[in-house]
Amino acid sequence: MKILVVGGGGREHALVWKLAQSPLAEEIYCAPGNAGIADLAECVNIPAEDVDTLLEFARAEEIGLTVVGPEAPLAAGIVDKFTAAGLKIFGPSQAAALIEGSKALAKEIMEKYNIPTAAYASFTDRAAAEEYIRTQGAPIVVKADGLAAGKGVVVAMTEQEALDAVADMLSGNAFGSAGARVVIEEYLEGEEVSVLAFSDGKTVLPMVSAQDHKRVFDGDEGPNTGGMGAYSPAPVYTEELAEQTLHLVLQPAVDGMLAEGREYKGVLYAGLMVTPRGLKVLEFNARFGDPETQAVLMRLESDLVEIMLAVVDGRLDECTLKWSDDAAVCVVVASGGYPGKYEKGQPISGLDVEYPDTVVFHAGTKFVDQQVVANGGRVLGVTAHGATIAQAIEKAYAAVDGIHYEGCFSRRDIGYRALQREAK
Ligand code: AMP
Ligand code: GLY
DSSP: OEEEEEEOSHHHHHHHHHHTTSTTOSEEEEEEOOTTGGGTSEEOOOOTTOHHHHHHHHHHTTOSEEEEOSHHHHHTTHHHHHHHTTOOEESOOHHHHHHHHOHHHHHHHHHHTTOOBOOEEEESOHHHHHHHHHHHOSSEEEEESSOOTTOOEEEESSHHHHHHHHHHHHTTTTTGGGGSSEEEEEOOOSEEEEEEEEEESSOEEEOOOBEEOOEEETTTEEEEOSOSEEEESOTTOOHHHHHHIIIIIIHHHHHHHHHTTOOOEEEEEEEEEEETTEEEEEEEESSOOTTHHHHHHHHBOSOHHHHHHHHHHTOGGGOOOOBOSSEEEEEEEEETTTTSOOOOOOBOBSTTSOOTTEEEEESSEEEETTEEEEOSSEEEEEEEEESSHHHHHHHHHHHHHHOBOTTEEOOSOTTHHHHHHHHO
16 A cells, blocks of 8 residues: 655654554655655655645555644644545544644533643633733743644743733734633643554554653753653553543543544544642643654554554554553754754764664755755654663664764753653
8 A cells, every 4th residue: 555644754754664664555655754754755745734735646646545744734624635535544634633723622622521631711811811820820831722833831930921921922922823812721740741542533542651851951951842852651651540541531532522523533642741639631632742753653563554544444443552562762863053043954974874773763854965964953863772761761872972963962861750760
């Protein structure tokens, strides 16, 4: 079967890498892909958001399965259009993807279906929002309702910060229309875990847990990024928490979405906070996480094409997921200045070396005259597996140390929380 993967980051490289291992995959295309993906798939120069051209391409090439990486095409209704054209596509419909696209909707669903989450209120009126902040006090969290590329959340340690964030968002200065509504919620303390699950609209199959590192600098300092690294499993996530996540979070969310006329197919990503008062949902995403996917898929032993077809056809109840006992760690190599301004076009060295038990997933690269150059903020996701998190970390950093381009940097402490737990 011919497969098309939509997107061109580290997540999509990991998806292509895993899909290519399936005997069902005859040919893989990736739009737009990147220099690393080009080793495994034919890259097609169509932007991930250009749904109509993607549809034309999928029709012309008789693509048997399309897999969507990023949220933008989902929000633009790519799944609805492909499905209407009789093409198989893995991902939620536009109406279902709104669980990520509208934080207000996500909170309503959680409230209605008793899914544990932070107390909240949502506002379009600035005076009302300010009043709420003054009565609740700080710390408090302000979130833009719409898609803001992971940057629409302000964890305010003072009332003034929260008031400023509200003013910024509701004035439309930050995030435009995505900030026209804000959700203000209770500040939660604890350890974060990401849990991704396959859903065919009824049956939910959770994947192994992962932990992301959102801040740019070691020790969780500096501004939020798309993610500087991830590891799997997250030792904080016990069997008991996994049971609770399935029965109190994932299944009720999928059942609730069905009841709301928003049948949820694809990957549902729950961002969880393990607090002293139990598990709480921070957010839902309608897609695979990046860089969590790089670590999680490295551990998947089952055939990903088979699973995705079962999701699309609504027969996930026939599937089980098999996982490696190894741990996996992904260290992101980023460009100086990220998540702010950064340079592009620097040649990358050290990519032609084989690093043991390691895959160097490309996130933002391209070819210029046969040379791989940096082409983004997050450039590589160096991912390794080992018997323990400590071993996986060691292998990943050995490879990171062999790779270089001008201005590159990584966090040096990916997995530190897991190491502290392994040490205990
Ligand atoms: P979100 O996009 O909603 O996951 O928020 C981005 C990040 O902000 C999360 O990964 C958390 O680190 C932090 N965050 C979000 N909501 C809360 C909350 N209610 N309490 C504390 N931190 C939060
Ligand atoms: N790594 C966080 C996300 O994909 O949203």
